[in-house]
Amino acid sequence: RLAKSDEIIRLAGFFGRTLHDLVRPDEPLVDLGEQLRAAAEKIQGPDQEALFQAIDDLQRLAEDYRELERIVHAPLRFNYPAQTTINARLDPAEFADAEAQRDRQRLGLGDQPVMNLRAMLEWDVGLRIFYLDLPSAVAGMYAYHAELGACLVVNHKHPPERRRVSMLHQYASMLVDRFKPHIAALARPTRKPASERFADAFALAFLLPATSIRQRFHNIVTSTNDFQVADLRRLAHFYFVSVESMAQRLEQLGLIAKGSWERISGANFAPREAAESGLRPQPINDQLYPERYQFLAVSAYERDEIGETNLAHFLRCDIVTAREIVANTLTSREVVEATGEERDVRLDFQKSLLAAAS
Template sequence: MMTDALSPRLVGQRLAESRKERGIKQEDAAEAIGVSRPTYIAIEKGERAAKPAEIIKLAALFGRPVNYFVRTTEPVIDFQPHFRVALEKVRPADAAQLQQAISEFKLFVENYVDLEKRMKAPVGMNYPPAIELNARVNVSELAEDVATRERQRLGLGDQPLADIRRLLESEVGVRIFFLRLPAMYAGLYLFVDGLGGCLLINSVHPPEKQRASIAHEYAHFIVDRYTAGIDYLTTLSRKPANERFAESFAMSFLMPAASVRFRFNEIVNATGNFQVGDLVKLKHFYFVSLEAMALRLESLGLLKPGRWELLKEKGLPVREAEKRLGLIRATRPEPAYPERYKFLAVHAYDRGELTEKELANYLRCDVWEARRIVQESMASVEVDEQGHPQTVEADFEASLLVEPA
């Protein structure tokens, strides 16, 4: 595990950050490995190399895999200071869980960057320009314009976004992760030079809410690029300009005005009416919540203000309504990490860059599940000329430009 190339400074830095994230005192860490506090401080400072047995014990104490502490790459900067101001505004009862989520978020991002460096495959960053707000601008109109331009930049037209997560990951280069957060929090956003835009979405929310949260956090990436933030569901009496921008951007990005007007008028012209069932169909078409769809129609003047509040008071059972209309969409929980992250990890394992146990640590699963993921990732089921399915094994290193020997 310990090699000549392993830097005591890097090991010490990772140990110090992990200890602080866990809220463990230096004297407790020192006691765990049977050394004095001054000796442990010297380890964290890189003045004294940690022994293999000490690293193993500290890894268990800090809840991190051993290989995390012996990487040769520079650690990613600590995320906690970036969120310090935002954390001061959250409920005290939620602070510990959010801090833990931020630590896991940081570890995921660091793993991602480590995989990119191992595979010499940096993420392509196709970022939109940052926007600055001022008191003279109409925030909602600006957000609508920015959302329209962003759709044009990405070649989306005005059709619904079937998979906003993979769109932003592949076409923009944003890193998007899903972890469990307290129910009242939608997500987190952060931009750091060298890492780029990083979003964390609450994995316990319904798919429609998660999609809206991704669009909302992406708006913060545009308008609050260098200010990390935590978004929660509580409605403030007077929202700041950046929050109003993010809400309007998300609405416009997911439900373009021209498209919504066309669909609405198409229904009204055909039936002479617009019923609750039509609203359910429309929200299904745009992959959004019933609330988001109703409020979007209200904001465009297609429904009178207050229609959503009336529906909410009546307690419309949305899932039951979708089932009756035959609109149930099969959904699977979003994976914690991007598809590209998984591909890089499997490729690194295939090349011998990762051991089986290290792969399992990167993929947050046991060894058996890691093997299944490798098999699934490196195989494709095709249909032969007789119509029979057959499994084709993929060789990631094989060239498609060179004639086979």
């Protein structure tokens, strides 16, 4: 016989799943968490339970992402770089610098700052990037599956500048060991393995291209005959990185003396006081799920493929907030050319722009 409604609800509770998980038509679930849990078991202490919870959250978000793609008939297209191997005869940091430059060229980024890094990695590379609350000592997690592709978790608790480095650290891990799940802890052994040194260097090199950094550094010194801490702060803000990351990169490139950051940080320097330096905050996207995930959920709702309850489930909020997200997503603030006045334009997500051109 068919299961009754109350029986389905009890089954969902018994298996630790949502009602939505049990009743939706779907292929067998993809398990991202098995090897991640094995890695988490090696991290002893109070942080382990929080890691297990984050792994479960990642599993369900990845499943929902795939379900939205199925509903809207919009599979994610992958544009991954080729895997690479770290040669033991090469310095991992120098090799990472070359690989970061090559990947920037592949993606058409040139050598200028990438402000919306998360969106670029999601749309142009095809990564699935989620922001979850991880233990403070953990920067992020990475897992790969043939159907889902690369799934990254970044610690939502960390500052935006740190999150950008964490994203690229996980991305670099995918370059050298695509099929191995990874949990990135901030506190690592004194002697890091070559893969970790590669990932650390790749992140800085991708965010701070050598040619661009040298040019701007030389411009500052040429115009002022000096390079002060204030210049370091402004340069870090321009590239949307922490002052520490910028100082480390300048040290790597031989533009300032080794140990400069230790001397600066030991002098009661407050690197996050951007407002007092006259610097505007950079735009931040700290949503739980990717921008594309939200667009898919709104599109499915607009097509009447899902109702409000499922919409709220996908968006991880209540129904009232889900309605607000739909309204904001479908509304664009535009300027009327004739008058210069601003007005809200309601967008029809289902309207084709190709039909009129044919």
